[in-house]
Amino acid sequence: MPRPDNAFEKIVSLSKRRGIIFQSSEIYGGLGSTWDYGPLGVELKNNVKKAWWKSVVYQRDDMEGLDAAIIMNRLVWQYSGHEKTFVDPLVDCKKCRKRFRADHVKGDKCPECGGELTEPRDFNGMFKTYVGPVQDESGLAYLRPETAQGIFTNFLNVLQSMRRKLPFGIAQIGKAFRNEITPGNFTFRTREFEQMEIEYFCKPPQYLQPGEKTDEQLHQEWVEARYNWYIGLGMNPERLKKRPQAPEELAHYAKACVDLEYLFPGSLGWSELEGVANRQDYDLTAHSNNVPEADLVRLKLNRNEHSTEKMEYFDEAYVDSTTGKKGAKYIPCVIEPSAGADRATLAFLCEAYHEEQLSQPSDESLAPLKEAATAALKSIGKKISEAQKKPGSDGPTLEQLQAIEKSLQTAIEKLPGSLLETDAACSLPGADRIELLKKVRLTVGKLCDEHTRAVLKLHPELAPIKVAVLPLKKNEPGIVETAKKIRALLQPALRTVYDDTAGIGKLYRRQDEIGTPFCVTVDFQTLQDQTVTLRDRDTMGQERYRIGELAGIIEKRMVGWNARQG
């Protein structure tokens, strides 16, 4: 039972219970679609961001980092196009589905087809604020709706200060803010979110020299690199796909875009984690002065009246194939791999969530469960025949009833090894409206407490805590003292905790639930020969090592993690 159907709910409550994610402003009733990362959540998300930065900045020689301001000159958003499409109230025609600015429409009929219009509403509005003490139009500013523009506006700064040649890229992690219409699905869509964005600058096709990669090749390489990043951190390839956008989905300036989608549990299903877009020279041109008319027309841009710069690159290597003339000046093209840090964190959390049955209940403790299940199945059978006679009446649909009946029946037959399947059958859609099933759920829930574990099989690089040092007995001073020493010994290199507030079994379960990959247990033998056991989270297997070699062994296992998953 790697991932139950109701995994999403379970992850939400686990997150709360274990300090991963809390609802924001909870004591005041919360605020729609805003969430806080708790002590373990911040470690997890930081690890996701660190892994990304390492992969796209440190492990390549063609990338630089950046951290631009959230509040920027308003003109940035005017020329990026966001002010026009993000801020003004818009109305939609219900008939021809065209969209207009509310202040451009006279009356309440569609100017094109005369159809009925919706009420004016803010689409994806940017958050407004005022810079300076006086709240008037002159101080109006926006919280950035994307981090990308901070990269574009710094293109020349980075180019010059870091002495870069095309192709190269700039990476940035930071908060962005959007007044979405329909937030929801836990941390998947929120008004305040964190992006991990790259703008990768490359030569327009007409300036390529023999042997150089085209924008299309580079785009493809980025899609692969980003896909492999997720897989390398433990994502199942069956739940991650590359989805090229259809031509009609693309923004008018985009040449291509491939979404990386993850199969979330529950109703969220296949949803976007990241988009890798080929944006051509649109963005840098938009922020440039003195752009030739032909380019403005080609990109459907207005002339930039405010920028002091032209976002140009001088290409020394260029040789004109007909004239032999060397050198060229042009505005580079852009490949944009744009990922969500919160979405990635949520996806890794979903991917990691597992439930396992570790032991089997006795026949007598199963008896009440079987009894309750028999009664429930009888009741479901009755409801099914009622639903067949009288379709469309209240309660679960016929399909839901049949699905529940089938799952419950097969689960019961496979007992005692199928506690989790039985539990899952009781949480299928519609199940909460079958009275007798509640008793089954209660009974099986109790058995699950005793015989199953929840475990986050996070990649060790992402795990909030890498090692837990546990004393086998807490009332043996020698053991406790040694365990505390080991924690201090490992902590400098690996996030390590000490815990002695329960029996060893419960201590292991706690660490399983938060995804700690390694547990070091100090026992009586330790006092004799300075060896401890090292427990593996996923296999629950244990091996004995000398204290001095622990750090090296754990390091080696972390590095070898990917091979082992293979």
Add this chain to the structure above:
RNA sequence: GCGGGUGUAGUUCAGUGGUAGAACGUCAGCUUCCCAAGCUGAAUAUCGUGGGUUCGAGCCCCAUCACCCGCUCCA
């Protein structure tokens, strides 16, 4: 934005107008040499919030907020 559902302890849930409960979790002590054992004790809820009906409201009514599901919309 529209429709439906839910909101009671940290979590999952019971409680159909008359003294707020259970299980798990948490904490303290005892016990225990390896996978949620046991024993003893403890803390934890102005029943999402605000108003109303009533002698009396967790329960009925209204409003509001949040979350979930389904549409709609969106990068």
